[in-house]
Amino acid sequence: MDFPTEGIVNWLESAIRLATPLIIAATGGLFVERSGVLNIGIEGMMLFGAFAAVAGSFLTGNVLLAALMAMVVGGLLGLLHAYLTVTRRADQIVSGAAINLLALGATDLLNRRLFLEGRPRVALFPVIGPESMRDIPIAGPLVFDQPVIVWIAMLLSIFLSILLYRTTIGLHLRSAGEHSKALRSAGHSVVRLRYFGVLMSGIFAGLGGAALSLGAVGIFTPNMTNGRGFVVLAAFVAGKWNPMLVAIACLVFGMADALQLQAQAVGMGIPYQFLIMLPYLLTVAALAGLVGRTTTPKELGKPYDPQDV
Amino acid sequence: MPRRDLRPLAAILLTWLRPVLAILLAFIVSSFLILAQGVNPLAAYAALIKGAFGSTAGLANTGVKIAPLLLGGLGVAVGLKAGLFNIGAEGQLYLGALAATTVGVTDLPVPAWFHLTLAIVAGFAGGALWALIPGLLRAYRGVNEFVVTLMLSYVGIQLVSYFLHGPLREVPAPYVQSHQILESARLPVLVKGTSLHAGLVIGLILAVVLHYFLRSTSFGFETRILGANPEASRYIGINVRRQIVLVMLLSGGLAGLAGVGEILGLKWRLFDFFDSMLGYDAIGVALLANANPLGVIPVSLFFGALRAGANNMQQVVGVETALATVIQSLAIVFVIGIGFVGKRRPAFAEPETQPVSLAIAEPDWPPDPRK
Numbered sequence: 001m002d003f004p005t006e007g008i009v010n011w012l013e014s015a016i017r018l019a020t021p022l023i024i025a026a027t028g029g030l031f032v033e034r035s036g037v038l039n040i041g042i043e044g045m046m047l048f049g050a051f052a053a054v055a056g057s058f059l060t061g062n063v064l065l066a067a068l069m070a071m072v073v074g075g076l077l078g079l080l081h082a083y084l085t086v087t088r089r090a091d092q093i094v095s096g097a098a099i100n101l102l103a104l105g106a107t108d109l110l111n112r113r114l115f116l117e118g119r120p121r122v123a124l125f126p127v128i129g130p131e132s133m134r135d136i137p138i139a140g141p142l143v144f145d146q147p148v149i150v151w152i153a154m155l156l157s158i159f160l161s162i163l164l165y166r167t168t169i170g171l172h173l174r175s176a177g178e179h180s181k182a183l184r185s186a187g188h189s190v191v192r193l194r195y196f197g198v199l200m201s202g203i204f205a206g207l208g209g210a211a212l213s214l215g216a217v218g219i220f221t222p223n224m225t226n227g228r229g230f231v232v233l234a235a236f237v238a239g240k241w242n243p244m245l246v247a248i249a250c251l252v253f254g255m256a257d258a259l260q261l262q263a264q265a266v267g268m269g270i271p272y273q274f275l276i277m278l279p280y281l282l283t284v285a286a287l288a289g290l291v292g293r294t295t296t297p298k299e300l301g302k303p304y305d306p307q308d309v
Numbered sequence: 310m311p312r313r314d315l316r317p318l319a320a321i322l323l324t325w326l327r328p329v330l331a332i333l334l335a336f337i338v339s340s341f342l343i344l345a346q347g348v349n350p351l352a353a354y355a356a357l358i359k360g361a362f363g364s365t366a367g368l369a370n371t372g373v374k375i376a377p378l379l380l381g382g383l384g385v386a387v388g389l390k391a392g393l394f395n396i397g398a399e400g401q402l403y404l405g406a407l408a409a410t411t412v413g414v415t416d417l418p419v420p421a422w423f424h425l426t427l428a429i430v431a432g433f434a435g436g437a438l439w440a441l442i443p444g445l446l447r448a449y450r451g452v453n454e455f456v457v458t459l460m461l462s463y464v465g466i467q468l469v470s471y472f473l474h475g476p477l478r479e480v481p482a483p484y485v486q487s488h489q490i491l492e493s494a495r496l497p498v499l500v501k502g503t504s505l506h507a508g509l510v511i512g513l514i515l516a517v518v519l520h521y522f523l524r525s526t527s528f529g530f531e532t533r534i535l536g537a538n539p540e541a542s543r544y545i546g547i548n549v550r551r552q553i554v555l556v557m558l559l560s561g562g563l564a565g566l567a568g569v570g571e572i573l574g575l576k577w578r579l580f581d582f583f584d585s586m587l588g589y590d591a592i593g594v595a596l597l598a599n600a601n602p603l604g605v606i607p608v609s610l611f612f613g614a615l616r617a618g619a620n621n622m623q624q625v626v627g628v629e630t631a632l633a634t635v636i637q638s639l640a641i642v643f644v645i646g647i648g649f650v651g652k653r654r655p656a657f658a659e660p661e662t663q664p665v666s667l668a669i670a671e672p673d674w675p676p677d678p679r680k
Binding site (some may be wrong): 093 | 450635
């Protein structure tokens with residue numbers, strides 16, 4: 001009777017898989033948030049990325065090209081957000097909301113165009129772990145039997161930690177979000193850094209979307225992100241804008257998500273609706289500061305006016 | 310030297326001109342999407358307009374679509390006036406519908422008009438209560454309301470689903486649905502033979518009432534100051550926390566009424582996922598209307614006609630209804646993307662000529678307190 005262990009391993013395995021899109025999008029999102037721009041359009045960028053990945057995989061049969069397409073589409077939406085918020089200094093929430101709406105409508109439209117004859121399953125991110133290691137108890141299913149995108153997500157958050165805290169460009173990015181005028185006095189372009197931040201955020205949100213659609217299912221459904229982009233925003237708060245902590249926060253959200261899926265499948269005595277609520281309630285709890293004080297980048301959400309010196 | 314200052318006039322003109330121009334541009338850009346599908350955009354738009362306005366049934370359908378957009382749009386707009394981003398209208402709409410249904414299916418020993426009133430009030434209260442949580446969190450813990458309202462939307466939709474699967478469920482029924490709303494609690498039909506219901510009238514009246522309420526009462530004044538300049542509102546002695554909570558209650562209540570109209574006027578039953586993203590369209594309505602309650606009327610007409618006409622467009626020329634969403638979002642993108650980038654205004658500008666706190670009109674929000 002080793003059912004509980006097996007159940008827990010299954011749960012963690014799907015938790016890691018479900019957290020992967022969040023971790024990737026959050027990693028990119030940190031660039032933009034640390035540079036001082038709020039991007040609630042992550043949701044729409046993920047959604048468009050998820051669609052572009054399925055479309056790319058369908059049209060080319062190549063997962064690498066599909067992921068690339070998702071990143072390009074995400075990046076383009078990022079540029080739109082950057083133009084509206086940095087150059088035009090429009091409200092960052094309004095711009096993000098418009099991008100979300102645009103992605104919702106446009107992907108629905110394109111999806112129906114592209115897949116007129118039903119929905120074929122497309123190539124997924126492959127599992128590249130050596131076969132002999134996939135049977136190792138616990139570590140096998142949790143690590144080696146996962147699609148390669150899971151590994152990429154882990155590497156990305158480590159990479160970003162180093163970039164943000166150990167390199168000059170990381171220092172500049174953080175300054176753009178903490179004290180843009182000081183950065184300007186030091187002779188650097190705040191506008192360029194913020195553009196860079198928003199662009200990175202779009203690219204990674206797109207890849208996060210690809211992880212969602214090509215991680216396990218291989219199909220695109222309208223509004224398939226279903227709020228995950230907003231959960232990412234909450235992970236920033238819960239993880240205090242620190243890459244590793246944010247990744248852990250994403251993992252916790254993934255665990256809650258996996259729990260409700262399992263509960264729907266096997267029944268756990270709790271109405272499944274309450275388990276679906278769990279990640280969202282956790283987010284609110286995180287925002288309400290029930291997980292300790294948070295440290296927001298000081299100029300987050302504030303437009304930067306180059307003439308204002 | 311004192312030449313007549315034309316700036317207020319120009320500001321008003323720009324406020325109205327910008328959305329019109331943006332909508333035009335949205336249609337132009339969307340026509341390329343239609344062209345890409347091998348369809349003549351003009352034929353598609355003609356089918357769209359014909360579907361929305363070409364017949365009594367079409368007009369009635371447009372009216373039915375306008376009603377919730379109007380109420381939801383007003384809800385979001387009130388929040389924006391105070392600088393509060395209530396993007397969780399969807400959840401408040403669900404909770405409003407849930408409360409109204411609960412009252413509406415219960416046989417009460419009261420006159421019909423009173424039963425209806427009770428159901429409407431319950432719906433308002435349901436929406437308001439759902440917005441109270443983010444309101445309190447914003448007021449007392451400084452938590453950004455936009456993520457909380459949105460998260461609670463998902464929670465609210467699941468809560469409704471739970472009640473539908475449990476206590477509210479009509480038991481010998483093939484679908485998961487509530488009992489039918491009793492006749493005494495239904496909104497009257499305006500035009501016989503159509504489904505056009507009184508929700509539209511309630512929305513129109515509330516838009517006008519809200520306009521004067523925000524303009525002429527001290528509550529409205531405090532709301533606008535809070536939106537235009539939170540620092541200043543503290544200095545002149547406004548109880549900022551109280552104001553935030555009250556505005557969120559009003560905002561959520563109005564969004565709740567959007568759900569009330571859908572249930573008591575149109576569907577007469579509560580279903581899972583009954584509203585097809587109305588709460589999100591309401592955000593677009595409020596943004597395009599520049600958070601002006603009267604402006605919400607024409608924008609709801611625009612969005613409602615898009616929704617109503619899109620079905621006809623799909624049937625006649627085969628362009629997907631999702632195009633309506635694309636047109637809406639492009640209109641918002643163009644509203645914030647065109648025109649001049651405003652110069653920094655004095656921190657405490659006269660609120661009468663400043664349309665809203667929204668950065669559409671005030672790109673440098675929040676104002677720098679040192680100026």
